[in-house]
Amino acid sequence: MNTIPPLDLARQYQALQDDINAAVLAVLASSQYIGGPVVAQFEQAFADYTQTPFCISCNSGTDALYLALRAFDIGPGDEVITSPFTFIATAEVISMAGATPVFVDIAPETFNLDAEQLEAAITPRTRAIMPVHLFGQTADMTRVMAIAQAHTLPVIEDCAQATGAIWQNPTGQTQKVGSIGDIGCFSFYPSKNLGGYGDGGAITTHSATLAEKMRIVRDHGRRSGYIHEAIGMNSRLDAIQAAILSVKLRHLDQWNLQRKAIAARYAQLLGNIPGITIPQAFQDSVWNQYTIRVNHEGDLHYLGRSRDRILNSAADVALNASAIEPPAPRRDQVRTALGEQGIQSMVYYPLPLHLQPVYAHLGYEIGQLPIADKAALEVLSLPMFPELTVAEQEQVRDGLKDVLLRC
Ligand SMILES: Cc1ncc(COP(=O)(O)O)c(C=O)c1O
Structure with missing residues (x-):
């Protein structure tokens, strides 16, 4: 593999x-x-x-x-x-x-x-x-x-x-x-x-x-x-x-062109796969990341876990252990399954800044900035670098198609 x-x-x-x-x-x-x-x-x-x-x-x-x-x-x-x-x-x-x-x-x-x-x-x-x-x-x-x-x-x-x-x-x-x-x-x-x-x-x-x-x-x-x-x-x-x-x-413009060509090829390869949304360039993108969304139907509360685990004392966590945990987003399963096929991906970013533990004192709630919250549950950055080959991109497509049928 x-x-x-x-x-x-x-x-x-x-x-x-x-x-x-x-x-x-x-x-x-x-x-x-x-x-x-x-x-x-x-x-x-x-x-x-x-x-x-x-x-x-x-x-x-x-x-x-x-x-x-x-x-x-x-x-x-x-x-x-x-x-x-x-x-x-x-x-x-x-x-x-x-x-x-x-x-x-x-x-x-x-x-x-x-x-x-x-x-x-x-x-x-x-x-x-x-x-x-x-x-x-x-x-x-x-x-x-x-x-x-x-x-x-x-x-x-x-x-x-x-x-x-x-x-x-x-x-x-x-x-x-x-x-x-x-x-x-x-x-x-x-x-x-x-x-x-x-x-x-x-x-x-x-x-x-x-x-x-x-x-x-x-x-x-x-x-x-x-x-x-x-x-x-x-x-x-x-x-x-x-x-x-x-x-x-001296090579930056050439690399950025290669990134654009790779993004265009991803769009062709992934454009018709149900359950995901591919990114688009509006004014311009130099594609530091190629970030798809794995569409999330559930609510946003999964995001609360990371913050609560850090902010609540160990006793609170133990007390709440029996509470029903909101399910992890499908994106996480897709990422794991892709990894098993050798396709490594990244999540930028799993928790938006307004919900980070360090900013709890600012008082933002889950759902207050709903678009950022949803993005955090859906984003998945696929392999992207100027030297990525066509064969590798095709492997990403095949892997993604396969994984989405199962997850
Ligand atoms: C959007 C954004 N801002 C700022 C930074 C900080 O840059 P550095 O890691 O060089 O301090 C980064 C780095 O990842 C970034 O992605």
Whole structure:
């Protein structure tokens, strides 16, 4: 049985290993491991790529988002509106800054923040809007930008999963994600469309003032030397990562095209299978994930289990042990059965952020953001990486058809 992983970074490395090895060895020989020309060259190349004048590299996508909030002095008493259906980092940084995340439900077709519901969430405390381009798909930036402008709120784009995605603005011009809002935040975690061989991130902006502020906070609150004008952090990108990313950046558009071709082939192969819903690209998607829905007919209460198990004491859990547990979503059985056939899949994300134990104090209830809740019970991300073969995609189709008959 041929095992198909959700992503296979080794295949990409094998194709590029001569260039990557040479770039890494050059850094090792240079003895300039932090900062220096290799990092500066990558920042310039990434600024050019994202069509922004300023790029500040940093240690992770999480730090990029945090630095963006710091650029706007967002802190205690402030609210930032974002999506509940994303990786925890998006909301975590809002909390790290001392502010409160406000979650707006997602649109069912895109898994991205539903811009139609955005305006109702704005309060006098709102200080920024943070849309996420989830799974590679651009958020509805036309509406988001219009609402942000109407309320003079900054927009911080979470581009972690969408490096290279393109949005067409209302005047018909195309813009890369990260150049649309005030600040774009990128992750170079290995599984991202542009991934390093360790942690890494970057921030892009059109504003020299914001760029300067973020550059200072990124490096211990200093411009240079040992004079510190802000409480900062150490969030520098290593030269080795910058060297690797510079090599890989040259291939990013080609890889994104391959991802699009794979998504189109999946659509052909899976489009007529009953019981699942395949994803669509609206404005653009660079398909960091190919996430289907395994349709869930039951109610949403299964989601309560994870939170309750953590929040309730052991005694409560024992007391409730006899209570009837809501059944697991069919998606979980499908995933297990696919795994038995060697087809590995992932669930991004099994619990939306507003229902996470860490955010219980915010008081969100199951069903309050029903589209995100339902997505958490239905999503299944199939193998997706640029080197995935036609034969592997056909194996996914055959496996899925077979499994859905049985589950
Ligand atoms: C949507 C989103 N935002 C932020 C991050 C954080 O990026 P990093 O892992 O580089 O800190 C991730 C990473 O998985 C992500 O998927």
